[in-house]
Amino acid sequence: MAALEVWRLTRLALIAVKLTILLTVLTGLVYPLAMYGLANLFFPAQARGSLVRNGDRVVGSELIGQNFSSPRYFHGRPSAAGEKGYDATSSGGSNLGPTNRALISAVEARVKAVLAENPGVAPGRIPVDLVTASGSGLDPEISVAAAELQVARVAKARNMDPQRVRELVRKYTRGRWAGIFGEPGVNVLMLNLALDRANATPPSR
């Protein structure tokens, strides 16, 4: 009886090992490699990471935010990815809790910085996304309100007509999907590249 049990268990274990290996290869190698092939055949640009070129230089990815600090560019959201922010090998949020003193003082410092960089902004009117770190640390977008707040600064730094800058913001605003899903956002990298094209030379002194 015991011998029979052992034999049956061994047979089951043997099947388990064989089936594990077979299904692992099917779902872990055949499937992803087939999808890799189809993805690169049909949507090569997206499959390779939606990289963006400026002239002959790859300057980033349309989907991945990057640091902007010059007043001539629109700035993205605060980032907790990596030491300096926007480290696309170290994605993640701050994970600071809502009652953590560290979170509140970080937001306070960001509010001060935004007010200093953008004179004339009414206190109490700072869009929340501009002073909070995103979940990925790589958020490529800001809210429309956060872009509008920066229009005057960017236009002045570039010696451009604010109306022209505002038009570009509108052009790079993505609406809700099907008018319902998601929140509208402005792609910071694409907007800044468009600004550089519209106004290639640094402003005259």
Add this chain to the structure above:
Amino acid sequence: MIENSLLRIGVPFAALVAFSIPLGLFMARVFNRQRTFLDPVLEPIERAIYRICGIQRSQEMTWREYTGAALLFGAASWLVLYLIQRTQYLMPFNPQGMTAVAPLLAFNTAASFSTNTNWQAYAGESTMSYMSQMLGLTSQNFLSAATGIAISIAVIRGFVRDGIRTLGNFWVDLTRATLWVLMPICVVLTLVYVWQGMPDNLGAYAEVKTVEGAPQVIAQGPVASQEAIKELGTNGGGFFNANSAHPYENPTPLTNLLEVLSILIIGAALTHTFGKMAGDRRQGWTLFATMSLFFLASCALAVWAEQAGNPKFASLGVDQRPLATQSGGNMEGKETRFGPIDSALFAASTTATSCGAVNSALDSYTPLGGLIPMFNMQLGEVIFGGVGSGLYGMIVMAVMAVFIAGLMVGRTPEYLGKKIEAREMKLVMLYVLIFPTLILLPAAAASVIKVGLSGIANPGPHGFSEILYAFTEGAANNGSAFAGLNANTPFYNLVLGFVMLAGRFLMAIPALAIAGSMAEKKAVPASSGTFPTTGVSFVVLLVAVILIVGALVFFAGDALGPIVEHFAMVNGKLF
């Protein structure tokens, strides 16, 4: 604004109802071995697999054999995944030159992915080679989910079979769940995802020079193919550390919608599979309605809490109002494209099921916004639930409900015409007790010992919430996290690893044992003395039983964490 948030919850829910019915009926055909439109393509593959492995597909298994097969398969999966991680530096598809994953981390990850938990104590982009991502993790995303589906089908058979000792063949159910259900949907999803911007490549990380001239390295990989099964199989382990908040894992509102739907669809569809196989569709609809009530309530509460924002921010001059030009709300840890509504919807979905993918940082949610996902899991993952585990969890709760109803009105408890007797009730109680034990004991221990406390990232009651959340998601096989907790330590890797294994198998075994003992019983025809297990009154009873079993056990813990923190926040107290 209100209309928009109603639509953003209502439309996905309507889509869930619409798509789950045909999928549920399709699954009934697949597991009853009836003809489907996929047979011409898949049957030759199926036959080849059985031939190579020596599986006789008509051979039926008792509940003991079925359980044994599932356990052996789980053990083999665990071992294969452990070995792949330890040897990834020897294998191809490793352009970043990742070294071997450390032993305890590899143990934790193997336990995590083979139990469908997909908790991650590591960051994908700095730990795993592409080979580990595909052969190790993508495959376990499929197979742990298929195991869950198979077990739930066996449990259904236990209740609908009449005087038969067997529950089906695990190998066949597993293979058919993989080939007929998971794989075809994933092929379609992957292509849509790539179209929307998800990468799928095997190249080295992109090294670029940003517009302002700084270097930026952008992690790449075979993301889309894993993303598809990550949600569909309620796995939830992110390719990247930021999970579905990462723009490469969830680039647009459309991908977000599809991810939410895929998280919920199989768990929802299995209720219809159950109704169909039981020969009474209303039995399935009753479970579906119960799940939906919990789901919609948790969505509404989470959206409300997150949209309300952080009162402390307002005093700093931050505008959190929802406007045409901004989402407003608590945006710490959230993405612009999702805002509080799509983030909270995702959080409720991922914890109603045992998914655990996140599109926002739950650790940064408001206290009540973070309580909702934790509470969803504490209810026992029965709101749609993990693929499979949700349905058998709900069936166990239904048995409990008829037992309590029987005690109250003095009738013999029956479910689907089968008498519920002492043996089944002992197993039900075992199932119900194992879960809180696995959560509360280790969480209590971790809150008083140094190795537990050292992982905490946020001071005050939020720190306790982080610990409680970690063991809750571990036992519930969820894998979402209050991610500030540093869990890549020997203590958390080991204890959470064991909690995940126990949360999976110690709960599946009683469920299968109940099914085995039900299958042997003869169904008795319904009489005027039978308590109906369909309709509104049973839904109310079931909701009450789930709430009492779920809420009472966990109330004290939740009060010490999120609830205390909520009142602290409202009163402006910081830690």
